[in-house]
Amino acid sequence: DGGITQSPKYLFRKEGQNVTLSCEQNLNHDAMYWYRQDPGQGLRLIYYSQIVNDFQKGDIAEGYSVSREKKESFPLTVTSAQKNPTAFYLCASSIPPAGGPYEQFFGPGTRLTVL
């Protein structure tokens, strides 16, 4: 999991501003994911991408956007349309070993606070 990095570790945003969270991996993984973690809510899927230039909405995609222009990178933009963006955001990536199943490797997370 040391091959996945997220930056910044802490991020503060004013209401009405868009902000982009970085996620980079050097594991040569095809699939990447973004989760939001709130106390008592577990991990909720925002977006995921199986390959470059392709991504799918998760359960809570409203107010978020992503891009997957490179295999190594999957940035998440939290837009002003996200009504309650203060949360801990986790990025993950995965690749199936021969015969599966697969493990998702998580980054260290970014804690976003809206002021």
Add this chain to the structure above:
Amino acid sequence: GENVEQHPSTLSVQEGDSAVIKCTYSDSASNYFPWYKQELGKRPQLIIDIRSNVGEKKDQRIAVTLNKTAKHFSLHITETQPEDSAVYFCAASKGYQAGTALIFGKGTTLSVSS
């Protein structure tokens, strides 16, 4: 879509006791069920997983059981130790190829006191 319910939300045990965490899922097409452990301030990590064609899987002190008919699966930790204290998440998916979305439960905070 898939919904995963996890119980209990908190669990306190004495060192050496066993701990059991239970999850139910709604979509009968789900066929892969991993468990992740998240220690305080750290990222989640896979500790054990099970496919739908297996009823039980063990790895040292941890085991997972699956009842497809009832659509529930459980994590069993025996001889608990203080270092087992963490938040545990169950998850379900309809496949185990990379790119298949995992749906997580809300987590169980396990506290092991010595």
